[in-house]
Structure formats: structure tokens, C-alpha cells
Amino acid sequence: MTLTAGLGFKLEHFDDASMCRAQGLWFEVHAENYMVDGGPRLAALGALRDRHPISLHGVGLSIASDTAPDAEHLRRLAALVRRVEPIAVSDHLAWQKWDGVHHSDFLPFPRTRQALDRVVDNVGRVQDGLGRPMLVENPSLYVDLPGHEMSEIEFLSELAKRSGCGLLVDVNNVFVSASNIGINAAMCIDGFPADAVGEIHLAGHSPDPDIASNLLIDSHDAPVADEVWRLYRRLIARVGPRPTLIERDDHIPPFDTLMLERDRAHAILVDADRARAPVHV
């Protein structure tokens, strides 16, 4: 097994990250942060890329908008892909554009057949623009919208089948969404089509600060929760080892602290790999 568990790259961790020689380590960056003409940030990514595999995680394609992906944004992403040669390119099953405004969040929509046609078309346009398949991530949901014609799993499975994209399973988002809309998280985890799963995300969540609310928020500001680790083991036991990322975007601890969580995922992946490998005598 080559790639095991990775970390979301933070510029302040550059020295530790580049020097780290942990087996199977890789890094993921938010693609939009590196869509710049030049300078130290792009140089740091270039230096990191010379030492570790990199995955580009988009937060701005808005593939569930009822419009085609922004041509200029897609062109910038394609340029970054050519520069970095990432191990994966991903973004979210969500929309973000409204009346010229860009929402830096992943907005929900009714999962209708018509919406599926649109997302299949948009993912196709992205993949044509990049010249490679992308991975699509399940977002955190905060409300069960009326008007769904299919479950999220059905929608993502159809999307993968029809567009040829892979899936990025965010186990924390599965847990948060299931808790927020009142469905069974383990059943959701069991529903992802194993062949399509190309990457896994693990992150922390926090309770909604509004005391009248019992929602969970996908805050990426805490360690991965025990329930999420349990769901992760369940997923890996079924689909086998897949590159797994520890995400942390707020209250960022020292590199070594993040590596402890990363090593925990690494150990689970190595065990799963051993369990699957044929025994040689």
C-alpha cells in the first residue's frame, strides 16, 4: 500500500510537513488558496509537492448550481492541476453561487431527477476541463428539505455511475447530517458504493451554539469524534483501505498533535490492508 492517511496542509506547518517522513503520508490543500499568480504560498506548495503527494480539494466549483461551472474558475483549477499533478481533485455536492454572490459554504438542494441531470452535466464539464475524473464529497446537511426524490446515497451513486466521478466520503459529514436530519448514520455509511469511494475525510464537529437547537455543526475545529472513528472503521472494513484525510481548519493544534490523529487513521488502514493481503508462506 502506498498512500494511507494524510493531513490538511497548513502553511504554518510547512517545515514540519516537508520534513516528515511518515509512511504513506500525503497532504491536501484547498485549491482556491493557491489560485494566485505567484509568491511564497505557491512556492511552498511547489516545495511540498516535491516531497509528498498532494490532493487538491476544491471549495468553489458549485457543481449543484443550476448553471455550468464558472469557466474562468475551471481554467484556474486546470492550471493548478497541471502544475501540482495531484493524486486527486475533489469538490462538494453543493451549490454556492447566488445573484453574483459566492457563499463560502455548501448549500443544500432538493435531490430531484432534474437536479441529478444538472449535476451529472456539471461534473462532466469539470472532468472535461481537467482531463481527469474528480471526486465528489457529501456535505453536512442541517435541514431535511422537502422535495427530495432520492436519498443522498442514491443521488451520489447515480452521479458516480453516470458521470464516471469517484466519491469522497466525509464520515464526519455523514455523522453530522444523519444526526441533524434524524437518520441512521451506520446505514448511510453502509450504502456508499465501495467501488466508487476514492478518498475519505475525517474531521471534528461541534454542537450548535444556539441553545434552542440540537444540531451539530461541521466546524473542523476539534479532534475527530469517537462515533466518527467507529463509522470510519466500519466503512474501511467493508470497502477496504482508501486514502484518508484528517481535516482541521480552525483552532489548529501543533503539527505533532495532528499527526497523532493521522497516525491513528494510518494504523487502521494498515490493519485493513494486512487483513486483505494474501498470506505468503
Next chain:
Amino acid sequence: MSDATHPQPVNQSELARFQQAFGAALAGQGATPVAGGSALARALAIHRNTSAKAAQDALAANYPVVRALFGDDAFSACAGAFVSAEPPREPRLNAYGAGFPAFLQDYAPAAELSYVPDVAALERLHVEALFAADATSLDGLALGAALDPEAVLRLHPATRFTAFPSPAVGIWLAHRDGDEAALGEVVWRPEAVLVTRPGLDVRVERINAPAVAFLSACASGQTLGVAATAAAEAGGDLPTMFAMLITAGAFA
């Protein structure tokens, strides 16, 4: 009779109609997009907060000294007002906030702090320099003594300069260095700034009027001879000024 100012698209899809209504509800316009009561209202609030927080965090990252001048609470209030007035138009938040210096000009709570918009303008130049294209800075030694007065010096892609009516440069430098003594010694006067990026580090320094005259001439494509005359007329000492600009990596 049709409404010419608000035409209804005839073929608008269900998805587009939903997103139009959801976006309007996020922006606080119109009724909630779908039945959903308090659960939907809370979800909208969470999405609104997440989106606004990302934009406000980006603004705070790009304007650290303005934030320090205001203090965290006052900056948060100001950033919230700016994000409502000029929300991000694209997903690259590291470039967000180009309109913030102009917004501050009319921001009533800071009306007495007339230097704050200038400090913000300086911080914007810093962001532009940080993300500008790479280029090798012009080497003074390679240039040698044989400076051709007909030559045109090209500014490095990261080079920015401007003159302020306030001592914005001294205030910014003192804050960056955490130098309270320097902050106490700032005197009220117009100042000009040069922002450059020789190698990968952004440099910010105070420059004088002749240097501004020289750089302005270079930026508008004038020859070295014309630029030198402009600087000399502003009372500049050419060799010293030129050495400073070369050391700063102002040219490519």
C-alpha cells in the same frame, strides 16, 4: 401587463427556482423558500453564519493592522458590515476585500480615525504584492554603471507604491514590529510607501517624494532619463534613491 424590470424566466428549472428563493432567504430578502418552519430557519442561519465567518476571517487575515487599530470587537462589527455590503463575488477568498479601504472612508464609527483607510490601502498593496507573479528582480551590479538614459525600467510584478495624506506607513510599520515606542513617535505628516517582493518575502518601506516621482515615471513607461529628471526636480539624491530601489527589488 408584463413587469419589464423583473422579467420571469419562462424556462427556469425547479432547481433554479429553489436556489433563487434559498439565496434570497440567505440574504434576508423575501420569505423562506420552502415550507420548513424553525428547522429551516435555523439551517439558513447556520449557512449564513458559516459563509459570513469565512469572508470575515479572510478580511481579518488581509487587514491585520486595521484589526489591531480597531480592536477585535470593533473590527468584527466593521467586517460584518463590509461583508453584508460587499459579499465575496468569487471563491478565492485570499484576494477578498479589495473594496475595504474605500468602505472605511465612509464608515461612520471610525470617522475620527482618518488614517485607518490609508493603513487599509497599504495592507491591500501588501496582499497584492504577496500574490503577484514571480519575476527575478533587476540586479544593480548587472546593470552596471552604463545606465542608458533611453532605457525603460520595468517594475517588478509585485511592486506597489503610493502616497498617503497621513503617516500610514509609520503606523503600519510600528504595528507590524509591535514597537510601541515607534508608535508613540509617529508624527502627523504625509507619507509614501513602497511595497516590493524581492525573492519570496514582502518588504514595506517608507519612501520620499522623489522616489514616488521616479517610480511614477517608470510605471507610466517613461525612460530612465525622464524618470531621473522627475526625481531630481522633486529634490532627490539620485544615486542613493536608485540604490534603495534596486535593493528593494522594485524592478524586474
